[in-house]
Amino acid sequence: MKHILACFMLLLACQEASAQTIKTTFVSGPGRDRGEGPAMVADGRYDTKWCLDAPFLMPYVIVLDAGEETSIAEYGFVTGDDTQSYPERNPVTWRVSGSNDKQDWVLIDDQRNNHSMGDENEEEYCFQPTFKGKFRYYRFEFIRMAEGTRIQLSEINLHKTAKTAVKTTFVSGTGRDGKESAAMVSDGLFYTKWCIDEPQQMPYSVVLDAGEQMAVSEYGFVTGDDTHTYPDRNPITWRVSGSNDKQAWTSLDEQKFNRRMRDENEQEYRFKVPSPASFRYYRFEFIRMADGTRLQLSEIKLYK
Numbered sequence: 001m002k003h004i005l006a007c008f009m010l011l012l013a014c015q016e017a018s019a020q021t022i023k024t025t026f027v028s029g030p031g032r033d034r035g036e037g038p039a040m041v042a043d044g045r046y047d048t049k050w051c052l053d054a055p056f057l058m059p060y061v062i063v064l065d066a067g068e069e070t071s072i073a074e075y076g077f078v079t080g081d082d083t084q085s086y087p088e089r090n091p092v093t094w095r096v097s098g099s100n101d102k103q104d105w106v107l108i109d110d111q112r113n114n115h116s117m118g119d120e121n122e123e124e125y126c127f128q129p130t131f132k133g134k135f136r137y138y139r140f141e142f143i144r145m146a147e148g149t150r151i152q153l154s155e156i157n158l159h160k161t162a163k164t165a166v167k168t169t170f171v172s173g174t175g176r177d178g179k180e181s182a183a184m185v186s187d188g189l190f191y192t193k194w195c196i197d198e199p200q201q202m203p204y205s206v207v208l209d210a211g212e213q214m215a216v217s218e219y220g221f222v223t224g225d226d227t228h229t230y231p232d233r234n235p236i237t238w239r240v241s242g243s244n245d246k247q248a249w250t251s252l253d254e255q256k257f258n259r260r261m262r263d264e265n266e267q268e269y270r271f272k273v274p275s276p277a278s279f280r281y282y283r284f285e286f287i288r289m290a291d292g293t294r295l296q297l298s299e300i301k302l303y304k
């Protein structure tokens with residue numbers, strides 16, 4: 001069960017639109033012909049979108065043609081160009097299937113109640129199918145959106161490659177040793193966590209060793225295995241820095257009052273490093289949590 005959960009909650013990093021992104025053509029989908037019609041998800045542009053609120057047409061089904069039998073490492077949903085002003089239109093429950101004849105479909109991914117997409121403009125969120133196969137046609141069935149029935153997406157991308165996770169080792173962190181120590185964020189297990197509530201030791205910091213110098217383009221925070229029961233422990237304000245000697249640190253990212261993480265168990269949220277640079281050590285400083293001073297995270301992940 002644990003494994004299944006971990007699999008279906010895997011939110012994967014995005015490839016920038018590149019040679020690894022498959023050129024698709026739109027086959028079918030619900031909505032208007034032009035303007036904000038479904039074909040807008042496959043026109044290669046982030047400033048055009050598919051927007052639909054027609055409960056009687058649900059689930060909304062989009063079919064894309066990859067041109068030939070193709071296997072994908074991940075697929076990406078790109079938010080609309082005004083999702084920040086009109087939030088809650090991202091899908092949270094959907095299914096993805098593949099076919100070579102548009103008759104027989106093989107389910108390759110099934111996401112339920114996944115709220116990991118943020119309400120930002122033109123931001124891509126990628127997911128890795130749990131079943132791998134070669135298909136020409138890809139079908140997306142959108143079953144539920146964040147606030148119910150209205151969906152908007154600017155693109156649906158298919159990617160041949162995915163970003164790779166970096167194997168890290170724990171260097172140091174705030175708090176005591178033991179079962180819920182900082183070291184738990186780099187043991188690779190979603191059911192072990194770092195949990196701390198020591199206001200006098202804030203900001204809480206953890207340093208991870210990537211093993212060698214590398215440019216990390218994204219990092220991920222995974223919520224605890226009981227965050228749903230014990231909410232408000234996610235970080236909302238934090239800093240990320242890189243170093244090669246653990247003395248001089250260079251700021252890589254800073255987030256203030258970012259409430260994208262939700263109170264769900266073992267769910268990963270990824271954040272992009274705006275200007276990746278090559279470092280061996282990565283430091284995370286947690287300045288404020290949703291409810292103040294208590295933090296819990298099951299993993300901190302780095303991606304090349």
Ligand SMILES: [Ca+2]
Nearest residue numbers: 184189192298
């Ligand atoms: Ca862990």
